[in-house]
Amino acid sequence: MKSLGSIRKSFAPWSDPDAKPYIVFRNVTKRFGDFTAVDDLSLTIFEREFFALLGASGCGKSTLLRMLAGFEEPTAGEILLDGQDLRGVPPYRRPVNMMFQSYALFPHMTVEKNIAFGLRQDGMPKPQIAERVAEMLKLVKLEKFARRKPHQLSGGQRQRVALARSVAKRPKVLLLDEPLGALDKKLREETQFELMDLQQDLGLTFVVVTHDQEEAMTMADRIAVMDHGKIKQVATPPEVYEAPSSRFVADFIGNVNLFEGPVSEVDPSGATIRGADGFAIHAANAGTARKDETAWFAIRPEKIRITSQQPEGAGPNSIDGEVWDIAYLGDMTIIHVRLDSGKVIRASMINSARGSDNPLTWGDRAWISFAPDAGVVLTN
Amino acid sequence: MQKLLSAIASRLVIIVPYAWLLIFFLIPFLIVFKISLSTSAISMPPYTPAFEGIGTWLESARKFTVDNYVWITEDALYAKAYLSSVIIAAVSTVLTLLLGFPLAYGMARAPQSIRPTLLMLVILPFWTSFLIRVYAWIGILKPEGLLNQFLLWTGVISEPLQILNTHTAIFIGIVYSYLPFMVLPIYSTLEKMDYSLIEAAQDLGCPPITAFWKITLPLAIPGILAGCLLVFIPAVGEFVIPDLLGGSRTLMIGKTLWSEFFNNRDWPLASAVAIILLLLLVVPIVLFQNAQARAQEAGK
Amino acid sequence: MNTTWSRFNIASVVLGFAFLYLPIVLLVIYSFNESRLVTVWAGFSTKWYGEMLRNEGLMNAAWVTARVGVLSASIATVLGTLAALALDRYTRFRGRLLFSGMVYAPLVMPEVITGLSLLLLFVAVGMDRGFLTVTLAHVTFSMCFVAVVVQSRLVSFDRSLEEAAMDLGATPVTTFFEVTLPNILPAVVSGWMLAFTLSLDDLVIASFTSGPGATTLPMKIYSQVRLGVTPEINAVCTVLIGLVSTGVIAASIVGKRKEVQRRREEQAAFAEGV
Numbered sequence: 001m002k003s004l005g006s007i008r009k010s011f012a013p014w015s016d017p018d019a020k021p022y023i024v025f026r027n028v029t030k031r032f033g034d035f036t037a038v039d040d041l042s043l044t045i046f047e048r049e050f051f052a053l054l055g056a057s058g059c060g061k062s063t064l065l066r067m068l069a070g071f072e073e074p075t076a077g078e079i080l081l082d083g084q085d086l087r088g089v090p091p092y093r094r095p096v097n098m099m100f101q102s103y104a105l106f107p108h109m110t111v112e113k114n115i116a117f118g119l120r121q122d123g124m125p126k127p128q129i130a131e132r133v134a135e136m137l138k139l140v141k142l143e144k145f146a147r148r149k150p151h152q153l154s155g156g157q158r159q160r161v162a163l164a165r166s167v168a169k170r171p172k173v174l175l176l177d178e179p180l181g182a183l184d185k186k187l188r189e190e191t192q193f194e195l196m197d198l199q200q201d202l203g204l205t206f207v208v209v210t211h212d213q214e215e216a217m218t219m220a221d222r223i224a225v226m227d228h229g230k231i232k233q234v235a236t237p238p239e240v241y242e243a244p245s246s247r248f249v250a251d252f253i254g255n256v257n258l259f260e261g262p263v264s265e266v267d268p269s270g271a272t273i274r275g276a277d278g279f280a281i282h283a284a285n286a287g288t289a290r291k292d293e294t295a296w297f298a299i300r301p302e303k304i305r306i307t308s309q310q311p312e313g314a315g316p317n318s319i320d321g322e323v324w325d326i327a328y329l330g331d332m333t334i335i336h337v338r339l340d341s342g343k344v345i346r347a348s349m350i351n352s353a354r355g356s357d358n359p360l361t362w363g364d365r366a367w368i369s370f371a372p373d374a375g376v377v378l379t380n
Numbered sequence: 381m382q383k384l385l386s387a388i389a390s391r392l393v394i395i396v397p398y399a400w401l402l403i404f405f406l407i408p409f410l411i412v413f414k415i416s417l418s419t420s421a422i423s424m425p426p427y428t429p430a431f432e433g434i435g436t437w438l439e440s441a442r443k444f445t446v447d448n449y450v451w452i453t454e455d456a457l458y459a460k461a462y463l464s465s466v467i468i469a470a471v472s473t474v475l476t477l478l479l480g481f482p483l484a485y486g487m488a489r490a491p492q493s494i495r496p497t498l499l500m501l502v503i504l505p506f507w508t509s510f511l512i513r514v515y516a517w518i519g520i521l522k523p524e525g526l527l528n529q530f531l532l533w534t535g536v537i538s539e540p541l542q543i544l545n546t547h548t549a550i551f552i553g554i555v556y557s558y559l560p561f562m563v564l565p566i567y568s569t570l571e572k573m574d575y576s577l578i579e580a581a582q583d584l585g586c587p588p589i590t591a592f593w594k595i596t597l598p599l600a601i602p603g604i605l606a607g608c609l610l611v612f613i614p615a616v617g618e619f620v621i622p623d624l625l626g627g628s629r630t631l632m633i634g635k636t637l638w639s640e641f642f643n644n645r646d647w648p649l650a651s652a653v654a655i656i657l658l659l660l661l662v663v664p665i666v667l668f669q670n671a672q673a674r675a676q677e678a679g680k
Numbered sequence: 681m682n683t684t685w686s687r688f689n690i691a692s693v694v695l696g697f698a699f700l701y702l703p704i705v706l707l708v709i710y711s712f713n714e715s716r717l718v719t720v721w722a723g724f725s726t727k728w729y730g731e732m733l734r735n736e737g738l739m740n741a742a743w744v745t746a747r748v749g750v751l752s753a754s755i756a757t758v759l760g761t762l763a764a765l766a767l768d769r770y771t772r773f774r775g776r777l778l779f780s781g782m783v784y785a786p787l788v789m790p791e792v793i794t795g796l797s798l799l800l801l802f803v804a805v806g807m808d809r810g811f812l813t814v815t816l817a818h819v820t821f822s823m824c825f826v827a828v829v830v831q832s833r834l835v836s837f838d839r840s841l842e843e844a845a846m847d848l849g850a851t852p853v854t855t856f857f858e859v860t861l862p863n864i865l866p867a868v869v870s871g872w873m874l875a876f877t878l879s880l881d882d883l884v885i886a887s888f889t890s891g892p893g894a895t896t897l898p899m900k901i902y903s904q905v906r907l908g909v910t911p912e913i914n915a916v917c918t919v920l921i922g923l924v925s926t927g928v929i930a931a932s933i934v935g936k937r938k939e940v941q942r943r944r945e946e947q948a949a950f951a952e953g954v
Contacts, residue, residue, distance in 0.1 A: 071843055091846040104844035108862040117858075118848030152945045154952060169848065389853050394770060394779075397763035397823070401782040404820040408797035411804050483696030486689035498693065500932050505700050507874075507924050509881040511898050511905075512917040516703035519710065519909050526706060559700060610788060617790020619884055624905065634792045641796065641888075651800070654793045661790070669784045676767070676831060 011221060013046040022047040022205055023068070023173065028077035030063050030229075037063040039229035040077070050199050050206045052220035054213060056252075060229040061209045065175050068207065069098045082172060092121070097171035101178040103162035105150040111161050112137070112146040118169045136164040139198070156187050163195075167202060174199075176208040180215060192218050213253050217241070225249050241300075246380050250298040257304070257345050259297040263289045263377075271377055272316070273297050277341040279319040284373040299375030304347035304368050306335055308359055311369045318369035321345065323360050335360065337368055409658070416651035419445055448652035458636065458653065462660065465633040468547065468622075469615035472554035476611050477604065479555060480562030484603075485596075487563070488570035499567070506560040514553055514624050521549050521625065545627025553621040554611070562607040569603030570596070602671065609668040613661055633657055704921060711914035728915040738916060741900035745880060748811065748896060752818035753875035759819065760826025760875070761868055767827070768834040786824040794821055795888030802889065809891030817889040818879040825878060826871035833867030866935065873931065877924055 013019035021044035030038040038060045045051045053061040066072045067079060070091035079086045086094065097118070106114055112133050119129045137143045140160035150158055159182070166174055179195065180188045196219055199206050210216050216223045217237040225232045225240065225248075232252075233245045244250035247258060259281055265272040271286035273295055281297045289295040305311070311318055324344055325336035330351070337345045345368055360366055452458045487498045505513060520526045521544040528540040543549050573596070581591040619634035626632065633653065641650040711729075715722035732738060763783055770776070786794060798817045799809070807813055841863065845855040861868070883898040890896060897916070904913055 069843075069847055071846075091843070092849045092851055094847075096847075098844070098847045100840045100844055102838060102840050104838065104840040106841060106845070106859055106863075117845070117850070121849030121854065148949075149945075151942055152949045154949045157949070165844075165848070389856075393762050394766040394773060397759045397766060397783075397827075398775070398779055400759055400820070400823070401763075401779070404798065404801070404816060405782050405786065406778075408801040411800045412793075412797045415800055479696065479699070482688075482692035486685075486691075486693035486696070489685055489689045490693065491685060496932075496936065500929070501697055502700070504925055504928055505704065507877050507928050508704065508921045509877075509898065509917070509924075511881065511883050511901060512707070512920060513703065515901070515905050515909070515913070515917065516707040518905070519914075520703055520706060522909075556699065556703070559696075563696075613788040614790055617792050619790075619792050620902075634790060637792045637796065647800070650796060654796050657790065658793060665785055665788060668788055669781055672784045672787075672828075673780060676835060 011048070013049070014044075014222065019046060021045065022049070022082055023207070024078075024080040025064070026078050026080070028064075028067065028074045028079060030060070030067060030072060031075045036229050038067070038074075041229065041231055043224060043231060043234065045205065045207060047205055048203055050196065050219055050221045051208070052216035052223045053207065053209045053226060054216040054223050054252075055211065055226035057211060059226040061226050062177060063229075064226075065098070065177055065207065065209045068173070069096055069175055070094045095172040096175060097166040097169055097173075098175040098177065099162050099166040099179055101181055103150075103158050103182070105158060105161055105165070107150050110147050110149055111142060111153070114150070114161055115165045115168050118165065122169065132168055136168050139167075140164045155182055155184075156191070159183060159191065163198070167198070167204065170202075171204070173205045173207060176206060178210055179208060180212075181210075188215070195219060217253075225252060227252075243376055244298065244378070247296055247298065247378050250376075250378065255301050255346055256298050257301065259299075260294065261297075263291055263293055263295045266291050270372060271295070273377070277319065277339050277343050280316040282316040282372050283375060283377045284371075285377065287377040288379045289377045290379075293379065296378045297375050298378055299370055301334065301346045301348040302332075302350070303374040304345065304370050306337065306347050306349065306360065307367045307369070308364065310367050317372060318367055320365055320367045323362055323364045323366050326360070326362065335366075337366055412651045412654055415648050416448055416655050417445060418648050419447060448649050449656075451649065452652055452656065457631070458633075461631045461633045461636045462656070464631050465616050465618075466660070468550055468632060469554070469612050469618070472551050472558070472615055473608050473612045475551055476555045476558055476562045477608060480559055480607065481566055481600075481604070483559075484563045484566035484570055487567050488573075495571070502560050502563050502567075510557055511620060513557055514620055517549070517553055517556065517625060518544065521552070544625060545629065547626070547630065549625040549627075550622055550630060550632075553625045554615050554618065557621065558611040558615065561610040565606040565610065566600060566603040569600050573599050602675070606668070606671050606675070609664055609671065613664050613668065616661060617657055707914055708918045708921065711911060711918040713911055713914075716911060728911040729919075731912050732915045732919075735912065737895075738897070738900055738912075741895050741897045744811065744894055745897040748815050748818060748886075748894075749876045749879040752815045752822060752879045753872050755815075756819045756823035756826050756875040757868060757872040760823040760871055761830050761864075763823065763827040764830035764834055767831055783824050783827050786821045787828065789821075791882070791884035792888075795885040798885065799888040809889060810894040811890075814886050814890040814894055814896065817885050818875075818882065821882075821885065822875035822878045825874050826868075829871040829874060830864060830867045833864045837863060870931070873927065880920070880924070 023043075023045040025041055025043040028038055028041050029036065041060075041064070053064060055061045063072060067074055068081075068086075070086070070089060070093075073087070081094070081096065106117065109117065115133045115136050116129050119132055124132070133146075134143075137146055140163060142157060142160055142164070145153060145157060145161075150161065153161065159179070163179070176195075180191055183191060192215060195206075208216070208219065217240075220237060222234060222236055223240050224234045227248055233240060233249045235243070235245075240249065240253055244253065244256075250256045250258070259273065259275045259277060261273045261275040261281070263271055264274045264280075266286050266289060270282060270284045271289045273281045273283070273289075275281050275297070283297055287295075310320070319339060321337040321339040323335060324338040325334075327334040332348050332350050334346060334348045337347060339345060347368060483502075487495065487502070490498055518525070522528075523540040523542060523544070525544070527543065528537075531537045532540065543552075577595050577599075578588075578591050581595050582588065586594065617634045617637075618632065619638050622630045622632040622635050623638070626635075637650050637653045637657070640646050640653060710721075712724050712726060713721055714725040714727070763779075766773075767776075767780060767783065773779075795817070798813075798820065802809060802813045802816075837860070841859050842855050845859045846852065850858060881898060882896075883902050886896045886899055887902075890899065897920075901913055901916060904910065
């Protein structure tokens with residue numbers, strides 16, 4: 001099998017202005033009574049893309065998926081799939097299949113009957129159905145379990161039956177609603193990679209809904225971060241992490257330290273924020289910051305250096321404080337430093353050597369510092 | 381075409397049972413109401429304004445009369461029948477609760493493994509004929525019946541007790557017949573109750589008895605209410621039990637209605653009796669429906 | 681709830697069940713009494729069962745009852761299932777309140793009222809009273825019981841199964857027959873059994889709505905009971921109790937077996953892992 005990386009590296013239709021979008025949400029709004037689940041949302045997804053909708057529960061991501069599947073009709077706006085307007089098309093006429101969070105395996109049918117169900121609805125001749133079912137069982141490595149019923153399977157096996165059933169019809173798009181939510185951590189990690197391989201092999205477009213950022217980061221080509229029915233940012237995993245477009249996204253994905261203050265200077269070398277915590281921050285990229293307006297400097301914990309001595313040539317981007325908390329996690333150590341302003345900064349250190357030679361301990365004075373390009377300036 | 385079929389099918393789901401209930405449940409009540417306002421006649425059917433379409437409607441409307449209602453209010457017999465029905469039903473409901481609650485509570489506290497069996501044992505008599513179960517008591521309660529034989533044999537009494545054809549017999553009959561209706565809703569609320577609530581109460585210094593009064597009982601209220609309504613409402617209009625166990629002297633409205641209808645053949649009067657009985661029961665029935673709807677919602 | 685089963689709890693359960701079952705047990709015992717005097721034990725005999733079988737009126741009534749029961753239970757099951765679906769699936773439609781009222785009211789409505797009102801309907805439209813009218817009347821009140829039984833199963837039914845079926849291309853009608861119905865079938869079957877026994881039991885409504893030639897078993901029993909307790913009636917009752925309890929107990933044992941087997945297989949699957 002080809003390595004995923006080489007294919008992935010060259011796959012970026014979203015940066016190609018001529019690329020034809022495959023799924024288009026245009027100004028889609030969905031209201032349930034007074035509650036607006038999806039709010040004037042526009043989004044394009046490309047063919048063969050592995051696309052993740054990420055957000056907390058109730059952010060509208062599942063509603064978006066259910067509108068694509070046809071279980072909900074948008075209150076306003078339109079949804080196009082491969083150029084076709086989906087309005088009024090019932091779920092059973094859409095070239096889209098869904099893998100349900102609960103798997104929704106038919107309890108009264110065997111594994112093979114479950115997989116054959118969709119094919120039978122299409123009126124496929126029996127020999128062909130049998131062939132396709134066998135192929136699917138092989139794909140998910142469940143050949144031995146064909147005659148079992150769902151309750152005679154373990155959680156991981158059920159998940160794979162659900163997957164086989166939803167791809168058996170070769171849909172244009174596969175929708176996955178929290179596909180790994182019911183699995184334990186270890187199985188989840190393995191399955192993530194299986195899903196990615198499967199998507200490459202079948203050449204399908206995947207739209208996955210998840211609340212687990214790690215899952216989204218691992219699997220997706222692009223991630224849409226959603227909140228209150230709106231999309232906050234759509235970007236590749238590294239972009240979302242390293243260049244979040246807002247404080248919400250920065251805070252939602254991973255951990256972040258935010259320094260707030262007025263922008264004192266904007267020049268070609270970047271921007272300077274006069275932080276409220278008693279030290280100046282110089283950022284290499286000014287972003288959208290404008291002079292005299294409030295801005296936030298966002299920096300990830302692993303990009304902060306901690307030293308017991310003042311770093312040499314210290315100008316901006318460094319300050320001292322008291323070691324407030326230390327958490328040893330094995331692969332890394334997390335240190336909380338309390339600045340004199342009362343703000344607590346989170347920094348992490350990779351434990352690349354065995355044994356701790358960390359000279360810092362609770363109550364010590366320590367210096368934190370970071371490079372000008374280690375974080376981003378945010379204005380909203 | 382398929383889509384149209386599906387749309388029609390989804391409408392039929394509502395329309396068919398709806399239409400059935402309108403025709404066989406609601407419209408009959410309107411007819412009862414109408415006939416209760418007509419004068420009785422000896423012909424067959426024994427009431428005058430017949431249903432011969434819209435044309436005769438106006439004509440028959442002029443013949444409407446409230447005589448039947450006046451008659452019912454003037455004759456103290458009916459008032460007594462209504463009153464004693466309500467009292468007998470209320471007393472029986474309380475007795476059923478007193479017997480049913482400990483039973484339901486005991487079942488809910490039983491080991492998990494035998495609970496389904498206990499539940500089935502409560503439901504089983506409900507499946508067996510009501511009439512048979514009432515009939516069974518005749519043989520037990522009559523003067524030379526099994527209960528008296530037993531009591532005489534043990535020497536508790538020296539002369540047979542007159543139980544059959546008294547109110548006591550009716551109470552026994554109602555409690556016995558309706559017990560499962562009381563036990564089931566109470567059991568299902570108690571069974572669902574999280575026992576750690578009791579443990580929490582005890583942990584916070586509440587002795588078991590107080591915990592029962594302050595935690596278990598309030599939480600069981602919905603079940604108790606549903607059980608009481610399930611017993612009270614049908615008991616008010618009960619016919620078989622007062623007829624078989626209560627003897628001729630017992631006055632209950634279900635019996636009165638029956639005899640007006642079958643013995644006196646006065647259909648309009650029987651209809652008026654039914655309408656007033658229905659009015660008496662409107663409030664409990666609405667309460668029951670609300671409880672039922674809420675229980676269904678809570679299940680979701 | 682899970683805790684110690686106190687002596688008080690055991691006593692209330694035992695007493696409660698004694699009260700529930702003693703009369704039935706006595707009735708059954710005395711159906712085997714040699715003597716015509718029901719309360720005097722004169723030795724074991726099955727002669728009353730023979731007597732019962734020779735009683736033509738009784739046997740006719742039993743046949744009428746069986747036919748009414750099967751027919752009305754079947755229609756009531758269809759209508760009741762539809763009503764349950766309507767209540768569960770359509771949370772908003774015009775007249776829903778009236779509809780749910782009409783479904784729940786017959787559960788508690790005194791039978792004399794239901795019987796009288798149905799009779800007056802049949803008279804009003806000029807229908808001859810008999811087999812058909814009793815059946816219609818029984819359908820009407822028993823469909824509501826079916827609706828409640830089926831609805832309680834639908835509440836716990838996972839709707840995503842239906843969505844999955846539709847997602848895989850099944851139309852709503854196909855979805856109902858291939859996915860929904862097989863899954864709520866146990867409730868539908870117990871709904872049928874309930875409707876059948878309700879019809880089998882009913883005296884009051886049948887008395888109002890039946891006519892000559894359509895005397896049901898409870899009506900026959902009632903007319904004899906009014907004349908006094910006889911061992912022959914005890915025998916009829918014993919047969920009825922036997923039939924119904926065999927049915928109910930068998931159904932529940934089958935259900936329990938399946939449940940146990942299912943749980944065992946589930947555990948085995950998880951023990952196997954992956």
